[in-house]
Amino acid sequence: MNIPSSITTLLIGILLTLVSLWYGQNHGLMPVQASEEAPLIDGLFNFMMTIGTGLFLIVEGVLIYSLIKFRRRPDDDTDGPYIEGNIPLEILWTSIPAVLVLGIAVYSFEVYSNIGGLNPMDHSMAHGHQTHQTAMAMPGSAIAATLADASMADPTTNNQQVAEAATQDPATAAVRDESIPQRKDALSLGVTAPRLGSTPDKQGKLPELVVNVTGLQFAWLFTYPDTGVVAGELHVPVGQEVLLNISANDVIHAFWVPEYRVKQDAIPGKQSELRFTPSKVGEYPIVCAELCGAYHGAMKSKVIAETPADFDAWMESQKLASGDRFDRAVALNSSEKSTDEFLSPFVSSWGVNSSTVQQLQSHQLHSAHVHPFAS
């Protein structure tokens, strides 16, 4: 085999390494890092990008060089040299990818562990905090369980009232409506439900904020079990670890915040968890990543990361608003009004817009129609 002289190889090797190292760090392909997990994932990506760039340049370089250097001359009808193989060379290029892959695997394992992928013990602790065990014993769907969390929070606080209000307001009532297909006898704490647990430095500590997330065609609903606040957008305080208890109401959805680099499927009949720590104030899109029907592309929401003070202020305003709602919900006979009429005053404060409600309703009809065997 016609290996070029060692000096040239060395120089090309150095150049290749430098280019790969530079591009691996400066590709500019990722969005901003807005969670504490993001830099870890990006570090892993940059590492793989460096190796990938090197491999890409080697392969394309050899191909382009061969294309020019080894093309057949018009008057040359002879064959190339008879070379069948070269055992040391083959061992070399088997072991190099093997070592690289091992490196990537070890690094991935490390990152996975650091973003909390390997802490199954957190699970029961987090739920112990929310009296999930009680919820589990009760018959009810995943969403019912998430709402039950709220109603069964510490009775010494006034959360219960607020939580009941939340369970009675039309949007969540629609979610809990019998006609929407959901697994009635679900063990909402499915043992196989996937999760990202807490990061090693936060292991054993309770998450600072718990939010119950429900995906439904075609919206996200966020319930804050400690206060009973229900919202269509996710508000989180920066610098605090957030635990999402994710469930789905009808079909599979996937909760994804690109700027946070985390994604978790919401699976009907199962409860899954996602933990992350927002690190940057701002608004970021929440995307449903799993195909969930015709309006899949429109199933969007926002995560609003605020300073803890702003977050508390928002929470207070929501508590007041939902308190109002509760009073008015009791005062008015809601059955005299259509859901849409009833909802209209609250549309802006919830972030659940009227099209969401429309979709909710149409889905309700749809699923009632197509599920003759649902119950």
Place this chain on the structure above:
Amino acid sequence: MTQVLQEEAKVPGQGAVPEKRNWRKYFSFSTDHKVIGIQYLVTSYFFYLVGGLLAEAVRTELATPEVDFVSRELYNGLFTVHATVMIFLWIVPAATGAFGNYLIPLIIGARDMAFPRLNAVAFWLIPPGGLLLMSSFLVGAPGSGWTSYPPLSLVTDQAGQAIWILSVLILGTSTILGALNFIVTILKMRSPGMTLNKMPLFCWAMLATSALILLSTPVLAGALILLGFDLIVGTAFFNPTGGGDPVVYQHMFWFYSHPAVYIMILPIFGLISEILPVHARKPIFGYRAIAYSSIAISFLGLIVWAHHMFTSGTPPWLRMFFMINTMVIAVPTGIKVFSWLATIWGGKLRLNTAMLFAMGFVSMFVIGGISGVMVSSAPFDLHVHDTYFVVAHLHYVLFGGSVFGIYAGTYHWFPKMTGRMVNETLGRIHFVLTFIGFNLAFLPMHKLGLEGMNRRIAEYDPKFTTLNLVCTIGSYILAVSVIPFLVNMGWSIFNGAKAPSNPWGGLTFEWLTTSPPPPENFEVDPVWTIGLYDYGTEEATEVIKAGPVLAMAAGAET
């Protein structure tokens, strides 16, 4: 080359061999493996064009962020049927069905496949399966993606979904029958003297592929039958409303559908291993490494399925298990890529269209391979799963890999199949347009996915408009690139220069018979005399110069 032609003209009796052209046999139940192979090839190219039109409709919709070209429901139907057509009616039938059937008996020196009638049955399941799938557009095409995850697949477009299930079952049955035939043919019908370690690399690839098909396709059939029960009868295997588990479907589905990507790419690896040495005029580098790595990929391919489920139903330790298994596949694949590069290195490259597509295959497949290792990393996959990064990755593997490979194979064996040469100028135009269009269409998708664009959506954030427009323009160039190809094929079949038996100077058995081969393939049973990849040796030069008769005579003497 001219010398071969002249030699051949002098051989007595040679003129009597090519039979009369009879187009009717290509539309009837023939048991000749060559007819069946060409039937597969033409049918799958037809569905390639159909799938391509569906893709263009999808890209046209995505040219703007709003939903303005088709309805959302139709959009979901378009990409679902696009994916199903491209996988089950284009790449699999073209790679295994067409090239497997056409080449394997020729390349191992047999007169036909082991079970010619079964072979014909396998082919004749394809057209009705395909037409059935198309008919779903009349009742509302299935809109839950080619993965058809329940519960979504149980609640939307149920008639279309039922049709989808039935048609995939029919197409899967066809694949299973084909695989049985390949295994028996390769193991039992090789010409005397052709041991496993001397047989062409394409046979190794098809052996590995067929094993995968037999092991995994029945599991898909099981999943689809259960899904069909849920859909039609109202059982609750996968329906959470009745206590079923939708994640179980994902396990069963991916137990087939991940190996399916190797079912699509392994035969192409085989084709490339046959094409590169012929046009580089060098022996394949590391025969055994390439052969055994096919088997390794086949085995490892069976234990990686859960990497599609990193964000859904897998416990943490399982994620790590599947992450490492998946990454390990990069090793045998890397062996192949480096062996191909070493085959090219120092050769005398004849840069005709077949070679350009073969080299284009290597260069593009590498990008898909690198992004494949990236998505196999569980923490990184938590970011990019179900995004355009994955769409880019899979198109680099399946278009840059499989489609480039099928094109290379088509150009390489066109003279053998039709007895005519292709027009190289049109071929090069086809290559250049395909290469540019392909990269323009799919390279920006990597960035789109990383930035936050999810897949399977008709509307998207306006901040992604520019890159999507580039992708759409690239897809149009890709569509245009098919025109010179079709013109070339159509024109060359009737008006191309007459092809000699061995236009490229190849050493595998199919080049020892006439172009096109007679019904029984060989006048005399060919016997293996020199290595199939012994380019650069004096014997090989003599065999090629002397033309087919010498080799056959030499074979007959032993």
